[in-house]
Amino acid sequence: MFEATELNLQNQRRERLFRTLFLAMTLLLILPVVVILAMLVYKGGPMISMDFLLTEPTNGMTAGGILPAFVGTIWLVVVALIASVPIGIAAALYLSEYAPDNWLTRAINLAVINLAGVPSIVHALFGVGAFVIFFRFGTSILAASLTLAVMALPVVIVSTREALQAVPQAFREACWSMGATRWQTIRKVVLPNSLSGILTGVILEVSRTAGETAPIMFTGAAFFLPFLPETVWDQTMALSLHLFVISTQVPEVPEALPYGVALVLISLVLSMNAVSIAFRVYLRGKKKW
């Protein structure tokens, strides 16, 4: 008959202690954020109304709504997507379907990792130097969105590559053995089987770009513009910059107003993120292979 020795018991106690300790650390990491989010909802919640979303800021941004900032953020995100998604998918296709294992591929991978690590304010400087000044786009939605697009490129590349690589190699081989070219294989087999995975990455990119502030500060986002942008050459307000402006630059803003803006911004970002995650979980459950 097995009987627990003193050593067994000691080990058990020790394991329980560590388990509890690590659980406590995990919770301590998550808890403050939950409390903070609750405070945002509590203080910003009363601000949220259709009026808040659909009117312009008034009284030197100390009252009124956030319509131009909200619409501006949508403009910035959409133009950034149009610019970055095709390039990102092409890059991922190259890395997943074409790239041989050589120094160039390693260099590309390294560049993608580094691009993701470049500080956002350096992206802003690049946007000013390249798009605003060199390409003469001026401070405009176009310049700001292209800056965001370069910044978000690694997100698209990495998530798309993952989606492509999740397609089993046997699918490709079956297609090649029928005499299909690489591109025919990609278009008829690889892309249809990974499209939803790619979409997940794109939604994730929306969530990232919507919250960025530094890259758009000097490239196209304006402190205050009480009308809606009409073309990509216009400047625009943006939710993220609006939050920065009314919480640091404008005097006598009522306390609830920035909480309201923060709540709208974070709801937008987190809901997009949640959609992306839910989509991914759903796909994993549906997978046929």
Add this chain to the structure above:
Amino acid sequence: MSHSADRRDAAWWVDRAVQSLVFVGGISGILFIIGIFIFISKEGYGFIVSTLDFGEFFASPRWRPTSSHNPTYGALALIAGTASVTGLAMIVAVPFSLGAAIYIGEFATGKTREYLKVLVEMLAAIPSVVWGFIGLSIMNPLIIELFNVPVGLNVLNSGIILGLMAAPIMTTLAEDALKAVPDTYREAAEALGATRWQVIFRVVLPAAKNGLVAAILLGVGRGFGETMAVLMASGHSINLPTSPFDSVRALTATIAAELGETAAGSEHYQALFTLGIFLFIVTFVINLTADLVVRGVRKQRP
């Protein structure tokens, strides 16, 4: 084989065209990283060759670019600001994210594990300007009240905020590093009679060491380059900090705060781009090191 080896029909040409197109996309990552360096250097190099005094830049804490008769460009206080905030953030974030990664990777199972991972991923998505706002409106009064200090926008505030920001990313990366350790390692250790904590501390952690170091390095890189949160929560005064309650100004925050006030091409404008070049190089080196550290792991393992 019935068909000839030379099959240059329309499909072949389309395939060729797509291959070239995709190749251009493929190298775009390299082009952009080089492009970033070229364009920020182009705006900043005039200052580097004519005005910049390296001794002053790295040794003087006096950043007075707007002084009318004698502007000085000492970045020491800004570097110290960035370093102190990042340092405190790592003190906060490293133990907690490693602990959380161990719990999620080694202890949690099934649904709990999935929920925790999703939660951590969501935390990583909170925009930095929202973190800055939290530092400004929630942490600031809290610090003033708890520690009885006149101003709550300081190293402590931005360090904690930055720690909370960096922790989810580090947790995810560290958990990936733990997951990369083959299960056979754990099974072998368990077969020898090792307890769970012996498996973790004697087998899994040593095997995942490089991946964990890389996770921490990437966290440091992120802290170094974070802009909005540090701009809003650190108090914005140029200072060599001597205590966590001193206000500081980070490199990134300086660029963000001053670029809007400078005329394109002016000395001050070029100096800010020089700070950008410095930031780019430092983060590049950090990311490169992290990559080399991870690569070291792969080389060792057969």
